[in-house]
Amino acid sequence: MRDFQMPGRSAVYATNGMCATSHPLAAGVAIDVLKAGGNAVDAAIAGAVLLGFCEPQMTGIGGDCFVLFKPAGSEDVHALNGSGRAPKGLNAAELRARGMTAMPLYAVEAVTLPGAVDAFCRLSADWGRIGIADTLAPAIHYAEEGVPVAPRVAQDWAAAEPLLQGHARETLLLNNKAPTLGQVFRAPGQAEVLRRIAREGRAGFYEGEVAEDMVASLKALGGTHTLADFAETECEYVAPVSGPYKGVDLLEHPPNGQGATAILLLKILSHFDIADMDPFGTDRAHIEAEATKLAYDARNRFLADADFTTRLDHMMSDETATRLAALIDPKHAMAAAAPLTETVHKDTVYITVVDKEGMAVSLIYSVYHSFGACLASDKFGVNFQNRGAGFTLQHRHPNEAAGGKRPMHTIIPGMIRQNGRVTMPFGVMGGAYQPTGHARFLSNMVDFGMDPQTAMDAPRCFSGVHGMEVERGYSDAVRADLAERGHRVVPPEVPLGGSQAVKIHADGLLEGASDPRKDGCALGY
Secondary structure, three states, X not given: OOOOOOOOOOOEEEOOEEEEEOOHHHHHHHHHHHHOOOOHHHHHHHHHHHHHHHOOOOOOOOOEEEEEEEOOOOOOOEEEEEOOOOOOOOEHHHHHHOOOOOOOOOOHHHOOOOOHHHHHHHHHHHHOOOOHHHHHHHHHHHHHHOEEOOHHHHHHHHHHHHHOOOHHHHHHOEOOEOOOOOOEEOOHHHHHHHHHHHHHOOHHHXXXXXXXXHHXXXXXXXXXXXXXXXXXXXXXXXXXXXXXXXXXXXXXXXXOEOHHHHHHHHHHHOOOOXXXXXXXXXXXXXXXXXXXXXXXXXXXXXXXOHHHOOOHHHHOOHHHHHHHHOOOEOOEOOOOOOOOOOOXXXXXXXXXXXXXXXXXXXXXXXXXXXXXXXXXXXXXXXXEOOHHHHXXXXXXXXXXXXXXXXOOEOOOEEEEEEOOEEEEEEEEEOHHHHHHHHHHHHHHHHHHOOOHHHHHHOOOXXXXXXXXXXXXXXXXXXHHHHHHOOOOEEOOOOOOOEEEEEEEOOOOOEEEEEOOOOOOEEEEO
């Protein structure tokens, strides 16, 4: 039980349905869909698509998604890969010949095919109840009528405003400036795109006038994208990967996502007495930072498109974790892992929904960096992702950029299973931080007995490419001790991650938790 004389938020309890996500309007819409007879899949899609207008810097229909879901009446977990591929014309050798040593961030070369719309249509058809037209209706309404800009969104929008280029400045700015707190953002062009998807399904996006607009806009910027690339975009059902941590199983999306990194990280941490440490002390922060460096180095070596990932079993093996744990010095920091390419960003949305029949959905949806490539299509204003920046230009690397290939992805939905029962769909947004965020969230609950909301509220730290980012919730003494051990301690530019979760109690009670680092909430009925 939290101290009600201190700042904080209470968990949310309900019995018929629950949603936790990063914007209240999206959470409200998801609950409305459940009340109207939709299931967790319908509600999650409805809320996710709306988030593209509540938080357009984080996500949109020009982006990708990954989904883990548990059907009603079953404890089996399914995974859906809704990440798009590079256009067939992308060629790493040609980019190297032009003098590039890494994938560009805010350029047409980084734009991969948007995979989320195909995944939403497929998931709705296969597992939803009310159909894609009714599922998209709330997002169409808000795209047309507008959404008031929320506090965290206003902050992020202002920071990204200088990066927006071309038509994106017309569709994503108001009078050539980032909208401020409370100003209303509308996206009528994208509302029309959603109406076409509602009528025609995926063909309304990947074929016809909308696809022609996207292809023409990308070609005008020098892209190699074709109508065939869009028409051939297809999501894929895959099997989750999992690993144990002290009697609890963490389920993750397989490559090309980085979920295996979280599993390896927890296996490394299991070699240390984390539960005997101060949860917000130096020892835990140091051990987690060192384990993070090692797990991310493995990620950077091995993870890529599933067709090119050949050493996944080795990466997640107990033997690998044991050998890596032995490299950690409890008192001295090692050098950070060399980054694969550029993975510093904080721009993703996550939504989880559990319905009264027990279906649970864990869905993450992103355009990668803030406003993705910062480019938009000329007619409909579809904001393009820059997920191709997740490739490397290193010759013969498994994740080397190539046409028709999926890049290594940072966004990962999670689920927790205990004694054969799924107990919690959850996610931790925040780009490269996500595997560490998954491990920290799970460890907070398993090692320190925290409830989900307390586990989210707790301060975070992360050893990334900027250094050892330590949130203000840590003491100055911990910062000084970390620096003494060799960490380059820096304050985070923005809060580390943003998490959402729904705990499914054994008696069916639903407990929702939502991270105060975002504008969102958990809602139930």
